[in-house]
Amino acid sequence: VLYSAFNLAPLLGLALVGVFLGSTLACPSRCECSAQSRSVVCHRKRLPSIPEGIPIETRILDLSKNRIQAINPDDFAAYPHIEELDLSGNIIAYVEPGAFNMLYSLHALSLKSNRIKLLSLGVFTSLSNLTTLDISDNKIVILVDYMFQDLHNLKTLEVGDNELVYISHRAFNGLLALESLTLERCNLTAVPTDALSHLHNLVSLHMRYLNIGTLHPYSFKKLFRLRHLEIDSWPALASLPANALHGLNLTTLSITNTNLSAFPYQALRHMPYLTHLNLSHCRVRTVEGGLLQDLVRLRELRLAGAQLHSVEPYAFQGLRWLRLLDVSHNRLETLERGVFQAPEGLEVLQINGNPLVCDCRLMWLLQKRQAVSFGEEQPECSTPEGNRGRPFREFKETLLSYYVTCTKPKIRENRTQLVSVEEGQWAQLSCSADGTPRPTISWVTPRRRHLTSRNQGRVMVHNNGSLDIKAVEVQDGGVYVCVASNTAGNDTMMVSLAVKSLGSLYANRTQYSVDPNSTTANSTNLPNTTFGLDLKTILVSTAMGCFAFLGVVLFCFLLLFVWSRGKGKHKNNIDVEYVPRAGGAEGTEQSSAGRRFNVKMI
Ligand SMILES: *[C@@H]1O[C@H](CO)[C@@H](O)[C@H](O)[C@H]1NC(C)=O
Ligand SMILES: *[C@@H]1O[C@H](CO)[C@@H](O)[C@H](O)[C@H]1NC(C)=O
Ligand SMILES: *[C@@H]1O[C@H](CO)[C@@H](O)[C@H](O)[C@H]1NC(C)=O
Ligand SMILES: *[C@@H]1O[C@H](CO)[C@@H](O)[C@H](O)[C@H]1NC(C)=O
Ligand SMILES: *[C@@H]1O[C@H](CO)[C@@H](O)[C@H](O)[C@H]1NC(C)=O
Ligand SMILES: *[C@@H]1O[C@H](CO)[C@@H](O)[C@H](O)[C@H]1NC(C)=O
Ligand SMILES: *[C@@H]1O[C@H](CO)[C@@H](O)[C@H](O)[C@H]1NC(C)=O
Ligand SMILES: *[C@@H]1O[C@H](CO)[C@@H](O)[C@H](O)[C@H]1NC(C)=O
Ligand SMILES: *[C@@H]1O[C@H](CO)[C@@H](O)[C@H](O)[C@H]1NC(C)=O
Ligand SMILES: *[C@@H]1O[C@H](CO)[C@@H](O)[C@H](O)[C@H]1NC(C)=O
Ligand SMILES: *[C@@H]1O[C@H](CO)[C@@H](O)[C@H](O)[C@H]1NC(C)=O
Ligand SMILES: *[C@@H]1O[C@H](CO)[C@@H](O)[C@H](O)[C@H]1NC(C)=O
Secondary structure (H helix, E strand, O other), X not given: OHHHHHHHHHHHHHHHHHXXXXXXXXXXXXXXXXXXXXXXXXXXXXXXXXXXXXXXXXXXXXXXXXXXXXXXXXXOOOOOOOOEEEOOOOOOOEXXXXXOXXXXXXXXXXXXXXXXXXXXXXXXXXXXXXXEEEOOOOOOOEEOOOOOOOOOOOOEEEOOOOOOOEEOXXXXXXXXXXXXXXXXXXXXXXXXXXXXOOOOOOOEEEEEOOOOXXXXXXXXXXXXXXXXXXXXXXXXXXXXXXXXXXXOOOOEEEEEEEOOOOOOHHHHOOOOXXXXXXXXXXXXXXXXXXXXXXXXXXXXXXXXXXXXXXXXXXXXOOXXXXXXXXXXXXXXXXXXXXXXXXXXXXXXXXXXXXXXXXXXXXXXXXXXXXXXXXXXXXXXXXXXXXXXXXXXXXXXXXXXXXXXXXXXXXXXXXXXXXEEEEOOOOXXXXXXXXXXXXXXXXXXXXXXXXXXXXXXXXXXXXXXXXXXXXXXXXXXXXEEEEEEEEOOEEEEEEEEEEXXXXXXXXXXXXXXXXXXXXXXXXXXXXXXXXXXOOHHHHXXXXXXXXXXXXXXXXXXXXXXXXXXHHOOOOOOEEEEEEXXXXXXOOOOOOOOOOEEEEEEOO
């Protein structure tokens, strides 16, 4: 007995080992199983099909990177406890409807990186507890109606990297719990507005690497819960219509790597809850003043790697919570304090990678450089010469007012200029000024129009300050004022422009008379410089001509009266001929050769 007892001990041990092995034996060959987490990992094992011997109680099944070609109905029916199934990186071309039958516990399913061309109706039935589905990186061309209908609990759907050309209007029907959708790298040519409108609980929408060139007005309908919208890498997107984002109540918006050339002020109206805005890598050249006032809660604004030349004063007016501004890698020369509503609240300002001119406009920032974070890279001055390449943090407090200065503009040309041109010619009035920062030049015309280099047309200002007038007209004559201004002050200069008329003045003036050829006046008899002639002037001069004429008549009348008194009373009929002065503007009713009056003497 004792002997057998001694012999039994190893046997018992063996049996114990056997029981232990029993659970490991249930693991498919080449796979790794963990009894504790109930997982079976068959990653990269060259399996041609779903292996035999998967324990029935398996929760996590990883079959990624194998050579599985097809999924057939009930392939997984024997494993009702599977919660996570990873089939990514296989060569699955077709999934039969019913393939995932009975997988009521399934939470996460990945079919990423396979060769699926079409997902037919019924593939996902019974997956009512699925929360994550990834079908990205396949060859799906179309998403058909109702294909996700039973996925009532799906929260995340990845549809990227397919050859999608069309998403059917009801493709997303039933996805009532969907919170996050990624649509990227596919051949869509327009936003699938109708399909998306079924996703009433969608919170974030990521649309990346799409070749969509236009975003139509009202592109996003009924997305009441959407808070995060990402539009990234749409190289053909050149503008954002005013109503493109209408109806959305976003907190995060990013429209990056696009061809946008103007800041989409209008489209961003009615987004008072927006806190994060990323417009990096576009072609926006300027942020204009006072147009972002509606973004009252904006905290972070990123405009990195755009083509920003200027941020105008009051650009961020109304943005009192702005904490972070990223304008790195642009073409900004400066960023004045006056662009911010609350510069003291600014915590991070990334402004490196700009050709900064370190003058008094940047003084506020240099003084604040301990209180503000510049991000990973310190900004540097590119001019003036003495400060080139000098990182901000190397400015000594005491030397700031020495280095960082501004000087008032001083116009180089002489105080007063007289320019005389013939009508129809081209006139150029020059005005250039020195000063730090470089003064901007504007002109005020005799008619009090303010012109800057932004105005285009017959009369325009060049970037160097010269005013160009093409095909000068008589009414262009007058005094022009050049104003050179910068933050330190301004300087002005006057230029009078005299325009020699070439007869067109005459032609235009005589259009009020019956016969323009009546007067013998040659245009050279007219004053050779005329300042602004209008109807009023013509009427006044006509009236004056009439007065002069009446005066002469009266004078003659008086003379004749005196003469008649002296010479007796035998003549009582006298003819008086009056020829109006040449060049006068009178006569609207008279004809050519003067006027004849018959004065009867009593
Ligand atoms: C599916 O989810 C529901 C609740 O969402 C739950 O009551 C049910 O037990 C889940 N079914 C399985 C098999 O996990
Ligand atoms: C999608 O676009 C790619 C690249 O432009 C092209 O090779 C492919 O044929 C397109 N697919 C479809 C279905 O149009
Ligand atoms: C971006 O816009 C510019 C100017 O409108 C145009 O020349 C260029 O081709 C556009 N780029 C793309 C990728 O559409
Ligand atoms: C917009 O979103 C904010 C916060 O995300 C929320 O407080 C507000 O009620 C929403 N407004 C509307 C009209 O849905
Ligand atoms: C903003 O967009 C750029 C360009 O896509 C990206 O590199 C950057 O990470 C984005 N920043 C944030 C905070 O999302
Ligand atoms: C300014 O006036 C001076 C004489 O007063 C003259 O010598 C000089 O050439 C003028 N300069 C210009 C730019 O007209
Ligand atoms: C300013 O630029 C215009 C056009 O480029 C040129 O015609 C003009 O001569 C320039 N003026 C001066 C003073 O350099
Ligand atoms: C020029 O400066 C004066 C004060 O120095 C100011 O009153 C005036 O408005 C400025 N003019 C322009 C056009 O900036
Ligand atoms: C004559 O006046 C008209 C408008 O009153 C104007 O359009 C026209 O250019 C003028 N003719 C010439 C030669 O200036
Ligand atoms: C005025 O004279 C010109 C030639 O000098 C002639 O062609 C034109 O017809 C005349 N106009 C009138 C209204 O007589
Ligand atoms: C005006 O006078 C000039 C010379 O002074 C002459 O050549 C021209 O023909 C005259 N024009 C008319 C319309 O008489
Ligand atoms: C135009 O008037 C100026 C002075 O006002 C005079 O010097 C000039 O000789 C005149 N030109 C002609 C063509 O009469």
